[in-house]
Amino acid sequence: MxxxxxxxxxxxxxxxxxxxxxxxxxxxxxxxxxxWVWFAIHRMWWVAISIVVLQIAAGQVARLDGFGIIGTLFAIAVGFVAGFEGRNMVQRHLIAKGWTLKDVIVAHDLSTAEEMYFSNLPEQDQTPTLVSQPEWKTRDRVGGFMTNDPAGSFQFDLNGRR
Known part of the structure; x- marks a missing residue:
C-alpha cells in the first residue's frame, strides 16, 4: 500500500x-x-539545472584516468537520491510556496485514495445564488410605438427614449 x-x-x-x-x-x-527531466516536469527548475550540472561533472570525472568508476557511481547516486527523495522534495517545495498539507491517505492506488479523501469531505451548502431580475416597467400612456411589448424586442422607441 x-x-x-x-x-x-x-x-x-x-x-x-x-x-x-x-x-x-x-x-x-x-x-x-x-x-533532471523529472524535476523539470514538476517545475523545480533550479533542482533540474543543478542535476544537469552534477551529471555533466560526473561525466567529466568519469573521463579522467582512474576515476571512471567514481564518476559513474556519482551519476547513479544522483539518480537514486532523486528517485527516493524526489517526491518529498516536490512536497516540501509546494508547502514552501503556500500549499497546505490536508491529509495523508494510505491506499492501493490513486483512484482509491481520491475516493477515500473526497468521501470524507463535508457536504458544501449548495444554495443557489440568486440572480437579480430586471424590473419591467409598463408605460403609463396607452397606444404609441412599443406599447406593452412583453418580449422586450424593441428596447428603444423611435425618439431614442427607453
Missing part, C-alpha cells in the same frame, strides 16, 4: 477540487533514470 499526501492550493480548493494534488510517497523510476 502507498501513502498519498493530499495538498490544497494556496487560495484554498476550487469548487471541483481540481487544484487538489495527491503525491504518492514512493520510489520514482523516471526520477532514477532521468532526474
Amino acid at each position: 502507498t501513502s498519498y499526501l493530499v495538498l490544497e492550493a494556496p487560495g484554498g480548493p476550487d469548487r471541483d477540487h481540481r487544484t487538489t494534488r495527491f503525491i504518492a510517497d514512493r520510489f520514482s523510476w523516471l526520477a532514477l533514470l532521468f532526474p
Whole structure:
C-alpha cells in the first residue's frame, strides 16, 4: 500500500477540487533514470539545472584516468537520491510556496485514495445564488410605438427614449 499526501492550493480548493494534488510517497523510476527531466516536469527548475550540472561533472570525472568508476557511481547516486527523495522534495517545495498539507491517505492506488479523501469531505451548502431580475416597467400612456411589448424586442422607441 502507498501513502498519498493530499495538498490544497494556496487560495484554498476550487469548487471541483481540481487544484487538489495527491503525491504518492514512493520510489520514482523516471526520477532514477532521468532526474533532471523529472524535476523539470514538476517545475523545480533550479533542482533540474543543478542535476544537469552534477551529471555533466560526473561525466567529466568519469573521463579522467582512474576515476571512471567514481564518476559513474556519482551519476547513479544522483539518480537514486532523486528517485527516493524526489517526491518529498516536490512536497516540501509546494508547502514552501503556500500549499497546505490536508491529509495523508494510505491506499492501493490513486483512484482509491481520491475516493477515500473526497468521501470524507463535508457536504458544501449548495444554495443557489440568486440572480437579480430586471424590473419591467409598463408605460403609463396607452397606444404609441412599443406599447406593452412583453418580449422586450424593441428596447428603444423611435425618439431614442427607453
